[in-house]
Ligand SMILES: NC(=O)c1ccc[n+]([C@@H]2O[C@H](COP(=O)([O-])OP(=O)(O)OC[C@H]3O[C@@H](n4cnc5c(N)ncnc54)[C@H](O)[C@@H]3O)[C@@H](O)[C@H]2O)c1
């Protein structure tokens with residue numbers, strides 16, 4: 468059956484074309500009201516949005532089949548990432564498809580606000596010839612402060628340098644070497660506020676960047692500065708802008724983005740101020756950018772659903788690693804191991820200690836995610852996968868400890884899980900043997916080999932003659948065929964662990980039969 472993709476927000480048509488080529492059934496709804504979206508989302512495996520659709524926790528709760536949300540663009544602030552992660556829904560974006568368009572729009576806004584382009588156009592169209600009123604400012608020789616020297620910020624810096632601007636910048640996550648390569652002088656934020664003639668922001672909206680410019684810090688701002696925001700609304704305090712202009716603290720502002728989109732009535736009023744140039748979130752609105760992001764997100768979604776790659780994934784670090792050939796056997800082993808553990812662990816287990824040795828230790832994080840997803844499957848009323856396994860483990864109070872062992876081991880790779888002292892079977896180790904061959908190799912110090920597949924019976928028994936005959940006889944009586952057998956012995960204490968794999972599923976009476984045999988105890992049945 469074909470996967471179903473829902474396209475929203477007027478994403479470029481090439482997105483649907485590519486998804487159809489990749490075998491998807493595509494519905495392009497453009498713009499639809501939230502209640503209509505909630506009523507149809509349950510049918511879709513993937514959805515693609517730009518910035519308008521709000522992907523909320525309520526919407527995700529109704530999206531029973533949804534596996535991927537693709538953002539045709541950069542910012543994912545319209546997507547509830549925590550809720551998506553909790554639901555095991557992968558969120559992806561296209562980080563660079565609209566970089567150039569947004570950088571160019573920013574440069575356009577810098578020139579527009581310097582030369583009163585928008586106001587002069589409107590005035591001339593209204594029949595006036597106001598040459599004196601629209602005296603502008605040259606950017607050449609002025610200082611441009613760039614906050615956020617990532618993809619767009621660095622492209623703006625490069626372009627405005629060609630206009631003869633001196634560029635200074637602030638970005639706590641960019642190195643001085645990288646800034647030197649861009650020809651940008653790194654400074655502290657207050658020095659930038661004190662020196663820049665133009666200030667352009669290219670960061671996400673975070674607690675650190677919210678309200679970066681407001682009346683509160685007016686005293687720090689170089690008089691006559693121009694402000695440009697083509698990143699996210701709220702980085703400048705919108706309601707303070709008219710007063711900042713009227714008091715000549717800033718000369719003008721150019722905005723492409725708003726704290727609420729479309730802007731609230733109050734902000735819409737503010738935007739009428741003659742010192743403010745504004746565009747309705749057009750940074751990425753070029754044919755080229757929309758084509759690129761639509762193409763990229765379509766290919767990324769198809770790759771993700773076909774498990775071929777996870778480029779652009781935001782909440783799927785582990786899922787992205789799962790395509791690594793070196794990691795894959797450990798993920799399969801861990802998932803099966805987790806499912807086995809969940810069937811022998813005590814009911815209210817609150818701690819799992821996992822020890823890795825060998826090459827698997829390098830990938831312990833994703834392997835633990837896989838083990839947890841196996842462990843939690845069936846006990847969580849939700850999809851559990853590499854995206855949300857840790858979230859589900861945490862929310863049920865399961866404490867995890869992951870360690871790497873340097874101790875020499877019999878096996879080159881070993882995953883050992885300690886279920887804590889209250890478990891009947893406490894410490895189990897597993898390893899991959901070969902292609903598709905995954906085994907438990909030790910239980911509580913007993914060496915044993917149990918294939919991690921099918922129907923498994925494990926029990927403890929006294930190490931004395933006749934035990935095996937009794938249990939295999941009981942199974943035969945119940946018409947249950949044994950597929951394989953493994954024994955682990957503690958000669959000193961005359962104790963043993965025995966494991967069978969059998970060809971059919973067992974029921975409670977089958978198990979009681981074995982449990983009733985003298986010398987047999989702690990019988991566990993695991994179905995993988
Ligand atoms: N107007 C539009 O249509 C449009 C289009 C694309 C992107 N955007 C927005 O532009 C912004 C930048 O996009 P990008 O593609 O350059 O992203 P990016 O991730 O490449 O760059 C963001 C930079 O901000 C820096 N940063 C983060 N917190 C900071 C802080 N507190 N102070 C200073 N720097 C900080 C990061 O280190 C990074 O270098 C994003 O918010 C994005 O959503 C808007």
Ligand SMILES: O=C(O)CC[C@@H](O)C(=O)O
Pocket residue numbers: 517518539540541542543565748750751752
């Ligand atoms: O889809 C758009 O046009 C908005 C793009 C932009 O805000 C982004 O974050 O990529």
